[in-house]
Amino acid sequence: MDIFVTLLINGLAEGALIFLMASGLSIILGLMGVVNFTHGTLFLWGGYIFVWIFTFTNSFILGVLGAIIIVFALGAFFEKFFVSRVYGNVPAQILITLGLQVIFTDLVRLFWGATPITVARPSYLAGTWTIGGVTIVQYRIFLIVVGLLIALGIHKLLSKTKIGMVIRAGVQRPDMVQALGINIKLYFTLVFAAGAALAGLGGALYAPLVGSISSTAGLHNQVLAFIVVVIGGMGSFIGSAAGSLFLGLMGAAVAWYAPSLAVVANVTLMALVLAFKPDGLFGLAVKK
Amino acid sequence: MNPLLKVEDLVSYIGLYTILQGVSVEINQGEAVALLGRNGAGKTTLLKTIMGLVDTRSGLIKLDGESLVGKPTYGIAKLGIGYVPEDYGVFDQLTVEENIKIAMWKEDKPTLEKRDYVLDLFPDLKMAYKRLAKTLSGGQRQMLSISRALVNENKIILIDEPSKGLAPVIIERLAQALKEISKTTTILLVEQNFALACAVAERYYMIDEGKTVDDGTIEELKQNTELQRKHLGVI
Numbered sequence: 001m002d003i004f005v006t007l008l009i010n011g012l013a014e015g016a017l018i019f020l021m022a023s024g025l026s027i028i029l030g031l032m033g034v035v036n037f038t039h040g041t042l043f044l045w046g047g048y049i050f051v052w053i054f055t056f057t058n059s060f061i062l063g064v065l066g067a068i069i070i071v072f073a074l075g076a077f078f079e080k081f082f083v084s085r086v087y088g089n090v091p092a093q094i095l096i097t098l099g100l101q102v103i104f105t106d107l108v109r110l111f112w113g114a115t116p117i118t119v120a121r122p123s124y125l126a127g128t129w130t131i132g133g134v135t136i137v138q139y140r141i142f143l144i145v146v147g148l149l150i151a152l153g154i155h156k157l158l159s160k161t162k163i164g165m166v167i168r169a170g171v172q173r174p175d176m177v178q179a180l181g182i183n184i185k186l187y188f189t190l191v192f193a194a195g196a197a198l199a200g201l202g203g204a205l206y207a208p209l210v211g212s213i214s215s216t217a218g219l220h221n222q223v224l225a226f227i228v229v230v231i232g233g234m235g236s237f238i239g240s241a242a243g244s245l246f247l248g249l250m251g252a253a254v255a256w257y258a259p260s261l262a263v264v265a266n267v268t269l270m271a272l273v274l275a276f277k278p279d280g281l282f283g284l285a286v287k288k
Numbered sequence: 289m290n291p292l293l294k295v296e297d298l299v300s301y302i303g304l305y306t307i308l309q310g311v312s313v314e315i316n317q318g319e320a321v322a323l324l325g326r327n328g329a330g331k332t333t334l335l336k337t338i339m340g341l342v343d344t345r346s347g348l349i350k351l352d353g354e355s356l357v358g359k360p361t362y363g364i365a366k367l368g369i370g371y372v373p374e375d376y377g378v379f380d381q382l383t384v385e386e387n388i389k390i391a392m393w394k395e396d397k398p399t400l401e402k403r404d405y406v407l408d409l410f411p412d413l414k415m416a417y418k419r420l421a422k423t424l425s426g427g428q429r430q431m432l433s434i435s436r437a438l439v440n441e442n443k444i445i446l447i448d449e450p451s452k453g454l455a456p457v458i459i460e461r462l463a464q465a466l467k468e469i470s471k472t473t474t475i476l477l478v479e480q481n482f483a484l485a486c487a488v489a490e491r492y493y494m495i496d497e498g499k500t501v502d503d504g505t506i507e508e509l510k511q512n513t514e515l516q517r518k519h520l521g522v523i
Contacts, residue, residue, distance in 0.1 A: 165390045169379040176377035179339055180391045180436060181365035 005134045007252045013140035015248020016147025017209070020202030021221055022228035023154060023240040024195025030171040030235015032188050035090055037097035038078055040222025041104040042196045046071045046203025047213040048112050051119045060122035060208075067204035068197045074104075075196020079189050087188075101218075109215050116214035119207050143205060150198070151241050158237055167191060171235040227270045233280025242282065290353060292317045292474055293338075293444055298347035300337040306345070307333040309498035313476075315444065320470040322489035322506065323478045325519055330498040331478040332374060335446045339371050340364045352443065366393075370437025370445035374452055374478075376429040380422035384413055384432060387421050391436035399439060406435040409465055427458035434465070444474040451481040463487040482520055486510065494519050 025039050046067040054063035078100060086092035120126065121139050129136045158164035170177045170184050177184045202221065207213040228247055232239025247266060254265045273280060291314035300308040308330050315321045323331045336342040338349055340361040349356040356364050365371065379387055388406070392399050407414045410431040416424060421432060430450055437445045450466070451459045459481065466488045469475065479485040485492065486506050494502040496519055509515060 162390070165382060165386050168381050169386075169390055172379055172381060173377055175341055175361070176373070176379070177390075178361035179341070179365055179371045179373070179377065181362050181393060181440070182390070183360070183362045185360075 002134045003256070005136075007256055008249070009136060009140050009144070010255075011249035011252035012147075012245070013143040013209070013248070014251050015245040016143045017202055017206055018221070018224050018228055018247055019147050019241055019244035020150065020198045020205070021225035022232070022244050023151075023237060024198040025225045026229045026232060026234055026236065026240040027167065027171070028192055028195045029229060031167055031174070031191055032083075032087065033090075034083055034087070034192075035093050035097065036083070036192075036195075037094065037222070038100045038104070039195070039199050039225060040218030040220075041101045041108075042071050042075060042199040042218075043203040043206070043221050044105060044108055044213075044215065044218030045074060046200030047207040047217060048108055048117075048203075049200070050204035051117050051207055051213050052112070054119060060125070064201065064204045067200045071200025071203075072193045072197035074200075075193040076189055078196070079192035083192065084185070084188070105215055105218060112215075114215060116212040118212045120211070121208040125208075139209060143209065146201075146205065150201075154237060163187070163190075224266065227266050229280070230270050231273045231280060233282040236280065236282040239280055239282030243280075289316060291315055292319075292352060293476065294348070294350045295334070295338065296348045298334070298337060298349065299345040300333060300342050300347075301345055302333065302342055307342070307498055308337060310347070311495060311498065311500050313493050313500065313503075315474060315476055317443075318474055319491060320466075320475040320477065320489045322485040322492040323476060323495060324480075324482075324485060324492050324509075325495035327480070329495040329519075331495050332448055333498075334495065335371070335373075335448050335476070335478060338364070338446060339369065368441065368443035370440065370442040372430075372433045372437050372445065372447040372450065374448040376433040378421045378424070378429045378432050381420065383418055383420055384424070385417050387432055388413075388435055388439060392439050398441070402439045402441075406438050409468065410435060427454050427462070430454065430458075430462065431465070434469070438469065438473065442473070444476060445469075446476045446478075448478045449480060450477070451479060451484050459484060480520075482516070 021039060021043055025036060028034050028036050049070050050063040050067040053066040054060060057063065082096050082100060083093065086096055125139045125142050127138050129138065158168060166177060166182055166187055170187060174184050206217065206221070224247060228240060228243035231246070232243030250265060250269070251262065254262050293315040295311055295313040298308050298311045299306060311330065311334055323334065325331050333342055337344055338356065340356065340359055344357045351367055351369065354367065356367070379390070382390065388403060392403065412428050413431055413435060416428060421429065424432065434447065434450070450462055454462065463484050466475070470488055475488065477485065477488055489506050491505055492503060492509055493500055494515070501519070502515060
């Protein structure tokens with residue numbers, strides 16, 4: 001029972017982190033049709049900016065806010081000057097975003113060095129609780145709460161506001177959104193930058209979880225996010241949330257019971273979904 | 289009098305194929321004009337080119353004297369053109385209410401009155417107001433698409449084959465609604481259904497192989513069986 005609760009909390013916390021990456025990636029893919037390989041780099045930048053600010057100011061909140069704001073700006077920069085030039089051209093998108101990933105990952109190494117930087121959790125989130133013989137790591141509960149709040153916030157934004165309406169409509173028919181007098185390109189920039197900011201937040205929260213940040217963290221988490229998008233269905237927020245949750249829980253269970261199968265399990269799941277439901281479990285019919 | 293919408297010697301292409309090869313059309317304020325022709329003549333492409341959804345190679349398109357060529361689609365729509373595509377363009381994952389709301393540029397009194405007007409015009413939509421658009425029938429989707437084009441102060445609405453795939457009884461209701469709309473709104477109607485075109489429009493342009501080949505009043509066309517047979521295949 002103790003193990004079950006621990007695995008549940010670990011899985012939910014891991015799922016929350018993956019969700020921060022995958023939700024932005026999914027909406028960018030669904031709305032804009034952009035295969036975005038910069039997402040891992042944006043996650044990485046979030047992590048390093050957080051560690052940088054946190055080290056200087058000793059303020060966890062300032063570090064997280066700084067990561068969100070700077071990565072939001074970086075996302076807007078990527079979209080405005082690079083991605084917007086290759087809409088509708090998937091091979092060019094892959095090449096340009098992979099290029100940006102390589103450049104900005106190397107810039108991380110240039111600015112902060114290639115060796116991992118250690119970072120501690122803030123004192124008020126560093127402890128544990130023991131309930132009924134089960135040790136619960138406070139930071140993991142914090143991640144679950146943040147993931148839940150972000151999910152609720154995005155859900156509210158998508159379902160209750162005009163911005164959300166435009167995004168949901170744009171995922172299905174971007175041409176028709178334009179024909180109704182709405183400048184969808186503005187929304188493209190906003191969504192890309194917001195997706196980047198979520199990845200940045202993910203990176204910022206990831207570093208204290210594992211206790212360090214290294215330049216390979218982005219790629220690893222990007223792969224997980226892409227698997228979630230395939231499982232959940234591109235453009236589907238619910239799919240991202242469900243896929244992240246499932247991948248997080250499965251990852252925690254596999255890591256405990258069969259650690260050598262950690263990567264195989266994710267990829268096998270993705271292959272099964274692709275084989276039997278290519279649009280993903282919650283995929284929408286998209287007409288471009 | 290200057291025409292509200294003027295298209296002159298329009299040439300446009302999709303990919304490597306030139307679809308329009310010199311179309312000229314003029315529509316005056318308050319008119320309902322039908323764009324007729326066989327399948328593949330270029331009628332739909334003309335509407336898409338006016339909306340900026342298909343690139344213009346040469347020629348001019350002016351709305352109220354202002355050139356539309358090179359403008360983005362959203363900018364063209366904002367100048368006062370409502371567009372009803374042949375596949376309705378309804379957002380399935382949004383409710384009827386949201387589909388109408390997303391089309392409203394403002395939520396001021398005149399716009400809300402327009403919304404109430406279209407809901408009175410199409411009571412089906414009022415009853416299905418909170419339902420997802422994907423649950424609507426073909427006729428209801430068409431009504432919703434037309435409603436979206438009407439909720440703003442548009443100068444003209446472009447309607448592409450509204451009768452396509454609909455049952456005769458629905459087409460009849462649609463014809464009545466379009467006739468009602470044409471009393472207050474300028475309409476450019478693409479239609480294969482000759483009876484519907486006759487019920488709504490006063491003038492027509494005949495398009496064939498990407499060119500304007502004839503124009504006149506609907507009454508003249510009704511008398512000209514040879515033209516109907518040649519371009520519409522209705523006789």
